[in-house]
Amino acid sequence: MNTASPPAVVAEGLAFGYASGGGLVRADLTLAAGTTAAVEGPSGSGKSTLLALLGLILSPTAGSLHITGTDTGALAAADRDLMRLRSIGIVLQDLGLLPFLNAWENVAAAFGPRLARHRTEARALLGDLGMGDLAESRVTELSGGQRQRIAVARAAVKQPVLILADEPTSGLDPRTARSVMDALRSCAERGAAVLLVTHDAAVAETCDRRHVLDEGVLSAAEPLNAPERSLG
Ligand SMILES: Nc1ncnc2c1ncn2[C@@H]1O[C@H](COP(=O)(O)OP(=O)(O)OP(=O)(O)O)[C@@H](O)[C@H]1O
Numbered sequence: 695m696n697t698a699s700p701p702a703v704v705a706e707g708l709a710f711g712y713a714s715g716g717g718l719v720r721a722d723l724t725l726a727a728g729t730t731a732a733v734e735g736p737s738g739s740g741k742s743t744l745l746a747l748l749g750l751i752l753s754p755t756a757g758s759l760h761i762t763g764t765d766t767g768a769l770a771a772a773d774r775d776l777m778r779l780r781s782i783g784i785v786l787q788d789l790g791l792l793p794f795l796n797a798w799e800n801v802a803a804a805f806g807p808r809l810a811r812h813r814t815e816a817r818a819l820l821g822d823l824g825m826g827d828l829a830e831s832r833v834t835e836l837s838g839g840q841r842q843r844i845a846v847a848r849a850a851v852k853q854p855v856l857i858l859a860d861e862p863t864s865g866l867d868p869r870t871a872r873s874v875m876d877a878l879r880s881c882a883e884r885g886a887a888v889l890l891v892t893h894d895a896a897v898a899e900t901c902d903r904r905h906v907l908d909e910g911v912l913s914a915a916e917p918l919n920a921p922e923r924s925l926g
Contacts, residue, residue: 700763702727702855702887703748707757710743718743719910720757725887727855730879731915732898733891735907741891744907745858748889750778762855783849783886785859789841791833791848797840798829801847812851819847822884823877839870843877850881857881859890863897875900 703725711717718740725731735741746752747759750766759766761781766774783804791800795809801816802809809816820829823843833841842862849857859878863871875897882888882902890901898904903915 699727700760701725702762703889704760705748705757706759708744708747708754708759709756710747710752711755712743716740716743717755717910718747718912721747721907721912722914723905723912724915725856725889727885727887728882729903730882730888730890730901731903731905732901733889733905733907733912734893734895734898735891736893739907740910741907742860743910744912745784745860745889745891748856749782749784749858750774780852781855783852783854783857783881785842785845785849785857785862787860787864789845791841791844793832793834796830796832797825797836797844800833800844801851804848804851816847816851819851820844822880823847824873837870839866839873842866842870842874846874846877846881850884850886853884854886857886857888859888861892862890863892863894868896871897872900 701724705721705723708721709718721744733741733744747754761777792803798813798816798820799809801820802812805812817829820826825843828836828840833844863874866874878888892898899918901918903917905915906913
């Protein structure tokens with residue numbers, strides 16, 4: 695009997711067409727728990743569309759998407775919503791942090807409005823991501839890289855099987871970008887499959903695998919195995 699867990703994500707022939715004619719032509723992708731993968735591609739190549747499909751925000755017009763073995767295309771809308779809430783953490787480009795809350799409160803907000811109930815886990819995760827000293831700081835007083843790490847913590851705090859990050863290092867200097875990538879790597883070490891989209895080849899090279907998206911077609915995974923990588 696095979697007792698191995700199914701991969702976090704298996705997408706086969708995943709496609710989405712907007713009425714405009716753009717979208718995603720074809721993506722075949724497997725993401726294992728505990729790994730990081732990058733999708734690189736020029737503007738308009740379909741990166742955001744791919745993230746929206748994997749995040750169960752869009753429904754594919756062709757192909758299939760299994761998350762931890764569940765065929766998401768066979769789920770009722772309410773069950774897809776539940777799967778998105780429970781199993782997927784998303785770091786959007788516009789981080790969506792709440793300016794009137796401090797760092798740990800923003801992380802705890804992933805669970806809903808009863809922030810104090812989740813204080814311990816939110817603070818512990820911020821500590822794991824190198825932000826322990828700033829847990830009580832207002833997000834408006836923090837740097838771009840620090841805010842980005844809070845957004846990563848908020849996506850990760852419910853221990854989702856999949857974390858999707860949209861250009862998580864955009865606009866950051868190489869050192870700060872490294873701290874954000876370290877945070878995403880820590881999330882993978884806690885068991886998540888992490889997929890990020892980026893324009894930055896140096897960021898992509900810090901991941902376990904890299905795909906390239908070109909005019910809506912996702913390349914096969916290129917394994918990247920060097921132990922030490924540099925962002926600059
Ligand atoms: N809501 C939409 N309606 C119609 N066409 C869209 C829509 N969103 C994206 N497209 C088209 O789909 C294609 C892929 O867009 P997408 O946003 O996924 O690319 P991207 O790689 O994320 O680009 P960028 O790096 O600029 O964010 C593009 O041709 C785009 O014009």
